[in-house]
Amino acid sequence: xxxxxxxxxxxxxxxxxxxxxxxxxxxxxxxxxxxxxxxxxxxxxxxxxxxxxxxxxxxxxxxxxxxxxxxxxxxxxxxxxxxxxxxxxxxxxxxxxxxxxxxxxxxxxxxxxxxxxxxxxxxxxxxxxxxx
Numbered sequence: 001x002x003x004x005x006x007x008x009x010x011x012x013x014x015x016x017x018x019x020x021x022x023x024x025x026x027x028x029x030x031x032x033x034x035x036x037x038x039x040x041x042x043x044x045x046x047x048x049x050x051x052x053x054x055x056x057x058x059x060x061x062x063x064x065x066x067x068x069x070x071x072x073x074x075x076x077x078x079x080x081x082x083x084x085x086x087x088x089x090x091x092x093x094x095x096x097x098x099x100x101x102x103x104x105x106x107x108x109x110x111x112x113x114x115x116x117x118x119x120x121x122x123x124x125x126x127x128x129x130x131x132x
Contacts, residue, residue, distance in 0.1 A: 027076040043074045048081040052103045
């Protein structure tokens with residue numbers, strides 16, 4: 001749409017148009033964006049994604065789709081992301097590594113051995129079974 005084709009709005013109708021037609025940030029509820037692409041740029045620059053979930057292809061649940069969230073889970077701040085890490089992934093407990101997250105226990109154990117020179121017991125589960 002060219003600039004001269006844009007409709008003109010007074011303040012109240014403009015505000016209603018923006019609320020109805022333009023996506024807003026799930027966290028910054030007063031921030032509206034022209035389209036979903038601009039909103040996704042905002043999420044990437046101002047909020048946090050879990051790289052492990054993205055790597056594993058874990059997408060958000062359908063019910064959250066209506067809240068203008070991108071395809072993958074996004075978190076307001078580092079504290080919220082850290083909480084997600086603790087609940088869903090394997091994290092290093094050393095303070096200097098508080099934002100390090102691993103997708104499985106084996107890689108975390110390797111990290112402890114290499115970086116912290118500590119042994120850590122790990123149970124390895126193989127994804128097959130023996131059938132007769």
